[in-house]
Every structure is written in C-alpha cells, then in structure tokens.
Amino acid sequence: MIPxxxxxxxxxxxxETSFRRSLVFLLESAGWTACxxxxxxxxxxxxxxxxxxxxxxxxxxxxxxxxxxELQRRLTALDSPWPIIFITGHxxxxxxxxxxKDGAVxxxxxxxxxxxxxxxxxxxxxxxxxxQQASRRCNEARELLARLxxxxxxxxRRLALGLSNKEIGRDLSISDNTVHVHRQHxxxxxxxxxxxxxxxxxxxxxxxxxxx
Amino acid sequence: MDARSSTFVRLCVLLLAWCPTLVGASELRIGxxxxxxxxxxxxxxxxxxxxxxxxxxxxxxxxxxxxxDGLENALAAGELDFIITNPGHYVVLEARHRATRIATQRIxxxxxxxxxxxxxxxxxxxxxxxxxxxxxxxxxxAATVPDGFSGWLxxxxxxxxxxxxxxxxxxxxxxxxxxxxxxxxxxDRGEVDAGILRVCLLEHLVRQGRLLEGRYRVLxxxxxxxxCRRSTPTYPGWAFAAAAGTxxxxxxxxxxxxxxxxxxxxxxxxxxxxxxxxxxxMLRELQVAPYEFLREHSxxxxxxxxxxxxxxxxxxxxxxxxxxxRVEVLxxxxxxxxxxxxxxxxxxxxxxxxxxQKMDHLSRLSILGELSGTLAHELNQPLATIGNYAxxxxxxxxxxxxxxxxxxxxxxxxxxxxxxxxxxxxxxRDFARKRVRQREDCDAAKLVGEIVALFRGMxxxxxxxxxxxxxxxxxxNIHVDRLQIQQVLLNLLKNAYDAHCAIDQAGLPIDIVLEPxxxxxxxxxRDHGPGLASEDQARLFEPFFTTxxxxxxxxxxxxxxxxxxxxxxxVAVQPDDGPGLCFSFTLPSAVSARHDPT
Numbered sequence: 036m037i038p039x040x041x042x043x044x045x046x047x048x049x050x051e052t053s054f055r056r057s058l059v060f061l062l063e064s065a066g067w068t069a070c071x072x073x074x075x076x077x078x079x080x081x082x083x084x085x086x087x088x089x090x091x092x093x094x095x096x097x098x099x100x101x102x103x104x105e106l107q108r109r110l111t112a113l114d115s116p117w118p119i120i121f122i123t124g125h126x127x128x129x130x131x132x133x134x135x136k137d138g139a140v141x142x143x144x145x146x147x148x149x150x151x152x153x154x155x156x157x158x159x160x161x162x163x164x165x166x167q168q169a170s171r172r173c174n175e176a177r178e179l180l181a182r183l184x185x186x187x188x189x190x191x192r193r194l195a196l197g198l199s200n201k202e203i204g205r206d207l208s209i210s211d212n213t214v215h216v217h218r219q220h221x222x223x224x225x226x227x228x229x230x231x232x233x234x235x236x237x238x239x240x241x242x243x244x245x246x247x
Numbered sequence: 248m249d250a251r252s253s254t255f256v257r258l259c260v261l262l263l264a265w266c267p268t269l270v271g272a273s274e275l276r277i278g279x280x281x282x283x284x285x286x287x288x289x290x291x292x293x294x295x296x297x298x299x300x301x302x303x304x305x306x307x308x309x310x311x312x313x314x315x316d317g318l319e320n321a322l323a324a325g326e327l328d329f330i331i332t333n334p335g336h337y338v339v340l341e342a343r344h345r346a347t348r349i350a351t352q353r354i355x356x357x358x359x360x361x362x363x364x365x366x367x368x369x370x371x372x373x374x375x376x377x378x379x380x381x382x383x384x385x386x387x388x389a390a391t392v393p394d395g396f397s398g399w400l401x402x403x404x405x406x407x408x409x410x411x412x413x414x415x416x417x418x419x420x421x422x423x424x425x426x427x428x429x430x431x432x433x434x435d436r437g438e439v440d441a442g443i444l445r446v447c448l449l450e451h452l453v454r455q456g457r458l459l460e461g462r463y464r465v466l467x468x469x470x471x472x473x474x475c476r477r478s479t480p481t482y483p484g485w486a487f488a489a490a491a492g493t494x495x496x497x498x499x500x501x502x503x504x505x506x507x508x509x510x511x512x513x514x515x516x517x518x519x520x521x522x523x524x525x526x527x528x529m530l531r532e533l534q535v536a537p538y539e540f541l542r543e544h545s546x547x548x549x550x551x552x553x554x555x556x557x558x559x560x561x562x563x564x565x566x567x568x569x570x571x572x573r574v575e576v577l578x579x580x581x582x583x584x585x586x587x588x589x590x591x592x593x594x595x596x597x598x599x600x601x602x603x604q605k606m607d608h609l610s611r612l613s614i615l616g617e618l619s620g621t622l623a624h625e626l627n628q629p630l631a632t633i634g635n636y637a638x639x640x641x642x643x644x645x646x647x648x649x650x651x652x653x654x655x656x657x658x659x660x661x662x663x664x665x666x667x668x669x670x671x672x673x674x675x676r677d678f679a680r681k682r683v684r685q686r687e688d689c690d691a692a693k694l695v696g697e698i699v700a701l702f703r704g705m706x707x708x709x710x711x712x713x714x715x716x717x718x719x720x721x722x723x724n725i726h727v728d729r730l731q732i733q734q735v736l737l738n739l740l741k742n743a744y745d746a747h748c749a750i751d752q753a754g755l756p757i758d759i760v761l762e763p764x765x766x767x768x769x770x771x772x773r774d775h776g777p778g779l780a781s782e783d784q785a786r787l788f789e790p791f792f793t794t795x796x797x798x799x800x801x802x803x804x805x806x807x808x809x810x811x812x813x814x815x816x817x818v819a820v821q822p823d824d825g826p827g828l829c830f831s832f833t834l835p836s837a838v839s840a841r842h843d844p845t
Contacts, residue, residue: 053664054628057635060657064639064648099708099754124627146631149638 043088043160048072048106049095049122058093058122058152065153075101079109087167091118091140091159096130104134111138116166118159122147176240182224190217191225195234195245274307275299275501278321280332280485281312282425288312292331295514302504315394322346328493329501330486334364334526335396337486341523342537345491349502351521352484352513365446365481366401369463371434377441379467380478384411386440387419389433394535397445398427401479404529431458441466447475482529483521607731607805625671625706629664636661671704688837691725691761691768692716698733699759702740710744710754717762724837725768727813732834735806735817739772739830742802746776746828764833767815771831778821778828810834 045067049055055071062069072078075098092110094103101109107119121142123131131142140159143152183191186207193203200214207214227233237244277296281288292310300308313321315336321327322344330337330346340346354364368388370377377383383406391398399420403413411417421439423429430442442463449465452458465476487505489498505517534542636657643649695714703709725732740757747755758773803817810817815833822829 051628053660054632054635057632057639057660060653060660061635061639061642064642064646064653066646097708145627146634149635149642 042068042086043163044083044086044090045069045093045156045160046072046078046083046090046117047093048075048078048098048103049093050074050098051095055095061149061152062156065156067156074098075103075106078106082110082113082115085116085163085167089160089163089167091120091156091163093120093122093156096121096123096127096134096142104130104137107134107137107139116163116170118162118166120155120159172239176236179225179236180240183221187217187221187224190214191221191233192237192245194218194221194230195237197230273305273497274309274328275303275497276309276311276326276328278311278313278318278327278330280315280318280330280336282314285312292514294510294512295331295508298508298510298515299501299504302507303500306500319344322490325490325492327490328497329490330488332488333396333485334482334523335394335400335530337488338523338526338530339536340488346488347491347498348486348488348520348523349498350487350505350517350519352487353516353518354481354484354513364397364401364484365477366397366405366479367444367446367449367468367476368402368441368466368478369434369444369449370441370466372461372464374440374464377466380406381409381411382466383418383441385417387421387438389423389430389439389442390420391425391427391430391443392422393420395425396482398425398430398443400529400533400535401482402443404533405479407532434463446477446479446481450475480525482526483523486520486523487517607734607809625704626668629668632664633661686726686728688724688726689729690723691718691770691834692723694725694727694729694732695736695759695761695770698736698740701733702737702744706744708753710747711756712740713756713758715758715760717760718768719763722763722768722836725834726837727834728809731809731812735809735832736770736772738802738806742830743772743774743776743828746774750777752776760831763836766836767833768836769831769833771829773822773827773829775825775827778826779819 045062047055047058047062047069048071049058050073052073055073059069059071070083075094078092079101094106096103103121110117110119118140119134119138120140121131121134123142123144128144131139131144134142140162141155143155180188180191189207190203193206198206200211200218204211204214221233222228225233225236227236234245277299279288279292281292289310289312292312296308296310300306311321311327315332318327318330318332318336319340322330322340329349330340331352332340337346337348341348368380368383377386388402390402393399399422403420406413406418413420421433423433423442427444427448430444433439434442449458449463453460465478467478468476469478469480489501506519508515508517510516530536531538531541640649640654640657643653692714699712699714703712736759743757744753747753747757752775755775757775758771760769760771760773762769807817810832813834815835817830817832819828819830821827
C-alpha cells in the first residue's frame with residue numbers, strides 16, 4: 036500500500052491500555068501517525084481539529100463513564116467532522132449497528148484481521164479528506180457570493196434559474212439596461228462565465244439555494 | 248331481659264327490612280320432639296305452626312313430630328330445616344349434627360309451664376323420714392325414661408352432686424315410662440319411695456283437681472318463694488334450632504317471625520337463644536350423650552382399679568417367664584438388625600457424600616457456564632492484543648522498518664498478554680477440578696482476596712470490590728473447605744454483578760464485610776442493585792428458582808447447603824441504608840473449630 040504523503044492523524048480511544056498500545060503499534064507499522072487516549076474525557080478535554088490531510092477516530096464501544104457511543108453523540112452535537120470507527124467486543128453488535136445508523140464509518144469486532152482494520156482506517160481518512168474538500172469548496176463559494184449586493188444576489192439567482200434579461204427586468208421592475216449592468220457585476224465578482232457556472236456556484240454554497 | 252330482647256327484635260326486623268327475604272316460595276320444615284305421639288303433640292304445637300305460617304305467608308310451614316331418635320334421624324337425613332327439642336337433646340344434636348339454636352323458649356317463672364325445665368322429686372307427705380334428696384340413699388325412685396331430661400337426667404345430676412350415685416347402686420331408679428303420670432302411679436302402688444316430676448307439673452295437676460293438695464311433698468325445695476317447687480336447678484328452655492344446612496336467610500326470617508310472636512301460649516313465647524352451658528356442664532358431669540365418650544375412659548380406669556391383683560401378678564409372672572425366654576432371642580436378632588441398619592446407614596452416607604461431591608462439581612461447572620460469556624470476552628482481549636503485535640512485526644519486517652526497539656516492545660507485550668490469558672485459564676481449571684472435600688485453617692481475608700482476584704479476572708470491566716476487614720488479629724483464621732467457600736463467594740459476587748447489570752449499572756461497587764460473630768466469623772456480600780421482591784426473597788434458596796433468563800437456579804441453593812455443612816446459615820436481607828441485597832453467612836473460626844468436631 037502507499038503510505039500517505041502528509042500527516043493525517045488517527046486517534047485511538049480505548050481504556051484497555053495493552054490493546055490500545057497494540058493498535059497504535061499496528062497503525063505505526065503501516066506508516067500512520069497515531070495518537071492514543073485512555074478515556075473519552077481525556078479526548079474531549081481538548082478535542083483536536085481535523086487536519087486538512089484528514090484523519091479518523093477509533094473508539095472502543097464500551098468504556099467506563101463515557102462510552103464510545105456517548106462520545107459519538109457528543110461529537111455529533113459539536114458538529115465534529117471526525118469520521119468514527121468502532122471497536123466492539125463479543126456480543127455488542129446491537130450497539131454497533133446503532134452506532135452505524137448514527138453515522139459511524141464502520142465497526143470491527145475483536146479479534147479482527149490487521150488488513151481489514153487498516154483498510155477501514157484508509158477509507159475513513161479518505162472520507163475525512165472528501166468532507167474537508169467539500170466544506171472548503173462550500174466556504175469558498177459562500178465567500179464569493181457574499182461579495183454581491185442584495186440586488187445583485189436577486190439578479191444572480193434569477194440568472195442561475197435561466198431567466199432572460201427581459202424577464203428579470205419585469206420581475207424586479209427594473210429596466211433591461213440595469214439588469215445588464217447587474218449581470219456584468221455578478222459575473223465579475225464571482226468569476227463565473229455563464230449562467231450554468233453561476234448555478235453550480237450557488238448550489239455549492241447551499242444545496243437548497245435555488246429552491247423557490 | 249324483656250327490654251333487651253325487644254330491642255333485639257326491633258333490630259332484627261329493621262335489618263331484614265333491608266334485605267327482602269330470600270325465603271320466597273320455599274318450605275319451612277320443623278321437627279318437634281314429641282313423647283306421646285303425633286296427636287297430642289300436634290294439639291300442643293299447632294298454635295306455633297299456625298302463627299309462623301301467618302308471619303311467613305310466602306313459606307309453607309310444616310310440622311313433624313318425632314321421638315328423640317326419630318328427630319335425630321330426620322335431622323341427619325336433611326328432612327328438617329328446624330328442630331324444637333328439650334335442652335339435653337338439643338345439646339346432643341348440636342354436637343352431632345351441628346344444629347344451631349336460634350331461639351329459646353321463654354318460661355315465665357310465675358306460670359306453671361308445660362315446658363319449664365327442671366325437676367321436682369316428690370314423696371308421699373306421710374314419709375317423714377324423707378326430707379332432703381340426701382335421704383334417698385339406698386331408696387328407690389321412679390323416673391320416666393333413662394334419657395328423659397327433666398324426667399331423670401336433672402335429678403341424676405343433682406343426686407350425683409350430693410354424692411349419691413345411681414350407677415353405684417346408691418339409689419335405684421325405676422323407669423316407669425311416659426307419660427309422666429306413670430311416675431305417680433308407681434308411687435301410689437308403693438313400688439318406689441320417691442318420684443320425679445317435671446317442675447310445675449305437680450302444681451298443674453293440683454290446680455286441675457286431679458291431685459289433692461298436700462298429697463305429695465317436694466324434697467329439698469329450692470327457692471321456696473317460686474310458684475313451683477323444685478329439687479333441682481332450672482335449665483334453659485327448649486331450643487328452636489336450625490339444621491346445619493339451613494340457609495342463613497331462612498334462619499333469619501324464621502328468627503324474626505319467632506321473636507315477634509306473642510300470646511299467652513307457651514309454644515308462642517320465644518326469646519333470644521339462651522346459654523346452654525349449664526346443660527353441657529350437667530351432661531358432661533353425667534358422662535352421657537354427647538359426652539358418653541368420657542365414660543369409656545373412666546370405664547377403663549374402673550377396670551384397672553378393680554382388676555384382681557392376683558391375676559395381674561400371675562400375668563406379670565408369666566410375662567416375665569416369656570420375657571426371659573424371648574430376651575435372648577431378641578437380643579441376638581436386634582444385634583443382627585442393628586448392624587445391618589448401621590451398614591445401610593453408612594452406605595447411604597457414603598452415597599450422599601459422593602452425590603454431594605458430584606453436585607458441587609456440577610455447580611462449579613454451572614457457574615463457569617454462566618460466566619463463560621464474559622470469560623470468552625476476557626480471553627479475546629489478550630488474544631487480540633497478541634495478534635496485533637505479531638502482525639505489526641511482520642508488516643514492519645516486510646517494509647524494512649523493523650527496529651530492535653519495536654521487536655523488544657512487541658515481544659514484551661506478547662509475553663505479558665500470554666501470561667494474562669494463562670492466568671485466567673489457570674484460575675478456572677483450579678476451580679473446576681474435581682476434588683475431595685477437606686477442611687483446613689486459612690486466613691479469611693486472604694481467601695476472600697483470592698476469589699475477588701479470580702472474579703475480577705473473569706470480567707472485562709470488573710466493578711470495584713470494597714473489602715472491609717474488621718477481623719481482629721487473633722481471629723483471622725477460619726476452619727473451612729476453601730474451595731467450597733470460594734465457590735459460595737464467587738456465586739454471590741456474580742449475583743451481585745448480575746444485579747447491577749440488570750439495571751445497566753455494571754460499574755456499581757460490591758461490598759464485602761468480614762467480622763467476628765460470636766465464636767464464628769461472618770462474611771457479608773452486598774450489592775447496590777434493585778433488591779428483591781419479598782415473595783422472591785422467600786423462594787431465593789429453593790433449587791431451580793431463578794429470576795434470570797439464563798440462570799439455572801442452582802447457585803444459591805448449593806451455596807446454602809455448603810454453608811449449612813459448615814454449621815452456618817446463608818441469609819439475604821434488604822439493607823437499611825439504601826437499595827440492594829446483602830447476603831451473609833457465618834463460618835467456624837479456627838479457634839472455635841477445635842471445640843467443634845465437625
């Protein structure tokens with residue numbers, strides 16, 4: 036396998052010290068940067084930000100005080116972008132299924148094959164990168180659209196919906212010329228060349244941006 | 248008395264007004280004691296029948312007349328709802344057929360009633376030698392019939408009280424039969440010295456002119472001011488009694504009807520049921536029905552008392568002879584039987600011992616079975632860790648990144664985890680191994696510590712187990728079968744843990760207390776779970792009783808027998824200071840065990 040170029044990071048959170056260490060040892064054998072935490076509290080005390088290169092969390096589903104499931108719930112509440120992989124013991128499949136429904140990437144039942152574990156890590160990190168990219172593009176689109184004046188935003192939305200200058204003018208009770216000027220400003224500010232491109236930009240900023 | 252009974256009548260009438268009688272179109276069958284055949288009795292009692300019929304229009308009132316046996320038979324056959332009979336006979340029927348009096352005939356003392364209950368013993372006036380009942384010793388006395396109440400029994404009782412027993416022939420009764428006038432005939436013929444009449448009969452006959460005033464004299468007259476002279480106490484009047492099967496409603500309705508009757512005729516005068524204890528006392532004294540059974544005992548006593556002593560001596564001699572002959576034979580036979588019984592006893596004991604060992608073994612396996620789920624989980628942990636290190640090493644080797652440090656770290660971890668797994672298995676094997684029971688002195692706290700370690704080793708996330716050791720230095724040792732006691736403790740710990748798991752609080756602590764209890768040592772295991780319903784608590788130690796879906800219900804019953812084998816008791820109590828359940832038991836201390844051969 037190709038070791039990741041930069042530094043995505045894998046956090047292992049498990050109260051069972053020897054097992055946690057063996058996972059870190061395994062991750063490091065495969066070239067990952069791993070970081071261990073002996074409890075959910077420990078992790079929550081200073082929740083690390085997801086690096087641009089991605090990363091993921093490996094959680095023991097059963098831990099004293101704050102369990103893996105509880106940690107997942109709290110992270111969701113914080114809008115955390117970290118993908119989560121659960122490690123379960125014998126007989127915790129019910130819990131694991133619930134965790135999957137709540138958005139976990141996968142769960143692995145002990146004992147598991149190292150390759151299966153590393154593949155899952157790979158997948159989770161990839162997912163985190165996609166998520167990071169998507170959110171970055173969304174932020175960019177929002178910044179571009181934020182440059183428009185309110186009137187220009189109205190014109191931009193109608194352009195993206197495929198209306199002609201005439202129709203826009205009638206809609207907003209302004210002259211065709213004015214529409215034309217606004218259109219020029221919109222294209223300049225957003226750096227788009229066509230109505231279709233403008234539509235894509237708006238949708239990237241907000242998937243519901245073109246709804247009535 | 249009158250005021251009270253009329254209040255009672257009013258109360259009854261009021262009560263019954265609330266519940267319309269259930270008597271409906273039923274039949275009310277009354278049996279009456281009659282000495283002289285139907286016709287005489289019917290003439291006497293028909294007024295009562297008619298009056299009741301008038302009060303209970305919805306009911307058909309019928310009267311039947313019987314002698315004593317006939318009345319009893321009819322009552323036993325269920326042919327009667329009610330009976331009217333004399334006090335003595337009533338007491339008999341009450342005892343034999345559960346007849347219940349609902350009313351007693353009221354006798355006006357100023358009235359020479361047909362039914363006054365008591366007797367007068369009369370003698371011809373010229374017999375000046377006879378003054379009191381005591382003078383009747385050795386004399387002959389005319390009575391009606393042997394079971395006549397005022398015709399014989401009352402006088403018999405009175406004579407007996409005065410130490411004159413007809414049964415010891417200290418006075419000779421002559422039964423003239425009924426009607427009572429035959430007693431007078433007997434007296435007139437000179438066959439007897441005295442005669443017994445129902446109280447007031449003498450006065451009645453005089454008033455009717457059938458007898459000359461002063462012809463007869465009453466012996467030992469009581470209450471000289473009373474209108475009728477009598478020689479005995481008076482007893483409660485005739486009883487109106489319900490048969491055992493008579494419905495309450497019918498009895499109530501009849502009672503109300505009876506109490507509300509009025510008229511001058513004796514048969515219409517009924518009051519609240521009287522106390523028949525004097526009658527009971529009298530019949531018991533005489534040892535006649537229903538107390539005839541008393542007679543059997545005293546008969547035996549008599550036989551014993553009067554048995555010719557010579558015969559007894561002879562019998563004793565004979566028996567002694569036979570006895571000496573038989574003794575030798577018996578001794579030999581008994582010796583054989585005894586040794587056979589001893590052998591059988593030993594065999595049974597041996598078998599029970601083997602059985603108990605098998606049972607112990609089984610129960611240990613059963614606990615292990617119940618723990619095996621968590622055991623598998625626990626072994627998973629070191630195995631998964633070992634697997635991770637081994638594969639990591641391979642991976643590093645192929646990628647050329649295998650450092651000495653990594654090898655050392657991985658090898659160290661692998662060895663440690665292997666030891667951990669082996670430790671878990673070793674504990675289990677020791678525990679499951681079959682063995683012969685043996686008692687030894689051991690340190691109580693150490694024994695508890697070992698089993699706590701084993702228990703914690705079996706669980707992935709063992710809860711905190713707090714040991715409170717209050718044993719003084721000189722009392723540390725107990726004299727027990729170590730493995731058996733560990734089995735009990737393991738069972739109790741597992742129960743405590745299960746109780747916590749049942750409320751999803753597996754992390755709650757378990758408390759163990761060690762303390763002296765007199766000569767013995769007490770160990771208590773307490774959980775903080777939901778406790779136990781009291782009906783479950785009562786059945787807790789029954790074999791195969793369980794509240795767990797996966798339990799066999801053998802654990803506690805075996806623990807109980809183990810503790811009992813150590814002369815202790817396993818008890819479960821609800822702690823005062825919060826939820827949970829506390830199991831405690833006592834064990835022989837090493838000191839006290841020296842006095843105790845078990």
